[in-house]
Amino acid sequence: MKFLTTTTLIVALAIPLGIATAPAADAGSAIERACMKSNRRSASGPLCGCIQRVADQMLTRREQRMAAKLFNDPHRAQEIRQSDRAAHETFWKRYKAFGTSASNTCQ
Template sequence: MKQVLLSFALISAILPSQAAFAGGSIERACLSANRAAASRALCGCIQNVADSMLTNTERAKVAKFFKDPHRSQALRQSDRNSDERFWKKYKEFGLTVTSYCR
């Protein structure tokens, strides 16, 4: 659990401060999150991982985490079975992004 939160914090800390004009929902959210140390390459990589691991609905949910990181914590603490299943998948996504997108 700590590793997933650390992965999310790492991703959030290195997101760019410029707006995206193309790409998927996660890439656009990543580029518009006003983080200083990121690049289009990083956000594109995160989007590529998302495209390979997550459904359209899941990608839309993850994109919202960039704008409101508290959403991810609320979802993580939810008692709903569907949220628990999503959180497990999201953890795997975070670990994959951390190892693949450098």
């Protein structure tokens, strides 16, 4: 298994599922809040804000809420990734793309 940097791990958990057509000022910012509450050493306002901005560009509000929930429930991420449901497959693909983009953008 490939080892991940802390930033990549935060992004991976912030994204997996899923990121935006929602306005950045939306009362949401679900990804940013989940990132800040994640208790990871590298979680910071600038990093989590960057991840949220990428999410706003790539994920719908609903996908962002789903992705944010994965911060507290990594097992759920695994369930979604392995799910046979078409909606989960679609979300997972978008979430992975978001994770890659956030990882490349937010360093």
